[in-house]
Amino acid sequence: MMKMQEQKIELIKNSLGYILEEELVAEIINNSQLKEIEQDKVIVNVGDELNNIPIVLEGSIKISRENEEGDELLLYYIEGGDTCAMTLQCCVRHTKSEIRATTMEKSLILMIPINMMEVWLHKYKSWREYILQSYHTRMTELMETIDAITFMRLDERLLKYLTDQAKLLGSLEINHTHQQIAEDLHSSRVVISRLLKQLEIKKIITIHRNKIILKSI
Amino acid sequence: MMKMQEQKIELIKNSLGYILEEELVAEIINNSQLKEIEQDKVIVNVGDELNNIPIVLEGSIKISRENEEGDELLLYYIEGGDTCAMTLQCCVRHTKSEIRATTMEKSLILMIPINMMEVWLHKYKSWREYILQSYHTRMTELMETIDAITFMRLDERLLKYLTDQAKLLGSLEINHTHQQIAEDLHSSRVVISRLLKQLEIKKIITIHRNKIILKSI
DNA sequence: ATTCTTTTGCAACACTAGTTACATATTAAT
DNA sequence: ATTAATATGTAACTAGTGTTGCAAAAGAAT
Numbered sequence: 118m119m120k121m122q123e124q125k126i127e128l129i130k131n132s133l134g135y136i137l138e139e140e141l142v143a144e145i146i147n148n149s150q151l152k153e154i155e156q157d158k159v160i161v162n163v164g165d166e167l168n169n170i171p172i173v174l175e176g177s178i179k180i181s182r183e184n185e186e187g188d189e190l191l192l193y194y195i196e197g198g199d200t201c202a203m204t205l206q207c208c209v210r211h212t213k214s215e216i217r218a219t220t221m222e223k224s225l226i227l228m229i230p231i232n233m234m235e236v237w238l239h240k241y242k243s244w245r246e247y248i249l250q251s252y253h254t255r256m257t258e259l260m261e262t263i264d265a266i267t268f269m270r271l272d273e274r275l276l277k278y279l280t281d282q283a284k285l286l287g288s289l290e291i292n293h294t295h296q297q298i299a300e301d302l303h304s305s306r307v308v309i310s311r312l313l314k315q316l317e318i319k320k321i322i323t324i325h326r327n328k329i330i331l332k333s334i
Numbered sequence: 335m336m337k338m339q340e341q342k343i344e345l346i347k348n349s350l351g352y353i354l355e356e357e358l359v360a361e362i363i364n365n366s367q368l369k370e371i372e373q374d375k376v377i378v379n380v381g382d383e384l385n386n387i388p389i390v391l392e393g394s395i396k397i398s399r400e401n402e403e404g405d406e407l408l409l410y411y412i413e414g415g416d417t418c419a420m421t422l423q424c425c426v427r428h429t430k431s432e433i434r435a436t437t438m439e440k441s442l443i444l445m446i447p448i449n450m451m452e453v454w455l456h457k458y459k460s461w462r463e464y465i466l467q468s469y470h471t472r473m474t475e476l477m478e479t480i481d482a483i484t485f486m487r488l489d490e491r492l493l494k495y496l497t498d499q500a501k502l503l504g505s506l507e508i509n510h511t512h513q514q515i516a517e518d519l520h521s522s523r524v525v526i527s528r529l530l531k532q533l534e535i536k537k538i539i540t541i542h543r544n545k546i547i548l549k550s551i
Numbered sequence: 552a553t554t555c556t557t558t559t560g561c562a563a564c565a566c567t568a569g570t571t572a573c574a575t576a577t578t579a580a581t
Numbered sequence: 582a583t584t585a586a587t588a589t590g591t592a593a594c595t596a597g598t599g600t601t602g603c604a605a606a607a608g609a610a611t
Contacts, residue, residue: 182481182484184484184485186485188484188485190480190484190485192477192480202469202473203473205466205470206466209463209466210467210470215477235459235462238455238462239456242452245452245455245456245462249422249423249465249469250423252419252466252469252470252473253422253423253469255473256423256469256473257432259473259476259477260399260409260432260476262480263409263476263480264399266480266483266484267401267405267407268401268405268407303484303485
């Protein structure tokens, strides 16, 4: 149990120590709970109310949108050190989540009680900068997503999707079925299979069961 | 000249008086410059560096994105009392604008020196809430834009575009050519003409030169 | 009044993406 | 080993959107 606490302190310092004030880091250590979450777990769903600000320390999270008919679309990813801007407002205003957050691998997430948000915004310049930076980064990423949907063809988006995943998870192997890829891109399985086949013919990937392997990034 | 100053105070109090602390409103009055801007003027362009935080007091602004090839896409609108979240970060970090802001009608815009941003974030709770709320509203709107592009067909998006414009400008007459509409929706003139014709046949609109008239909202 | 410019209409065609239906291959379960 | 479940391959067809090229209409400029 003591080891867990030491590991937590180590992790927080590594992830946030360089961007947040020392005093704030100490407060975070005392006011947070570290959670380890398995791969492919939905940690926030559309409509959920949040009691904690989540900060990803290790691993990666994908943020997606879902409409009434259950159609999905991948919006962006969150990596180590980042928080989810969309959930921040849920904390401040007690509104419901408009997005879904799913772990892409086993991840370590820091949970901070929502009342600290306003206190720290007043007290720490680095926290203000962190929160504002976070919002801005997510907005920029949302706009990149819009760019992709608007200006790119599906085959280009597919290749971007594969390389993004590879970079994020640090592996040229993407362990998804065609169906899962189709859901993230809001397309259909047959279309994705067809386009993957084209990428294979162009020698950009090789197709395996439950797995796509990129030749390079 | 005195009258201009009185009008400015009146405007600021009307637009911001109910959401911001009295003391902050006074600071805004003393630290801002009111600008009147004509219709269809580009007030911020992609790549611009900002020296002021703009707050729209009267009128309306459209925010759009442009890719390398010059293709456009309308992202969202800004109305009275709102600020542009995307330009906020330009202020804090001195980065370049990633969006274009264009007036949709004659508008009154308050310009606040960027250094006030950090000072007020520390000093005023209402300013923190205003800025965070602003970010969140824009993110929500970006996601609605994503929803529209991803889940709606072009004819639905076109009708939404027309009713959004009508609501925003408070008139059933939309003074745009088919070409202009096509640019906002990132489509082509011929396609928009075709879809407008369908809406006219369905008795939802009437088509005129340089003008579409909605039968109702 | 005539010419020029802008805007809109229209038809034919092309392309991308989505759908349906079925076959085949691979793995898991019994 | 046999069966069941899951994943992928393929073909034919459809729908939606974009492109090209030209004509007609409306308005502005001379």
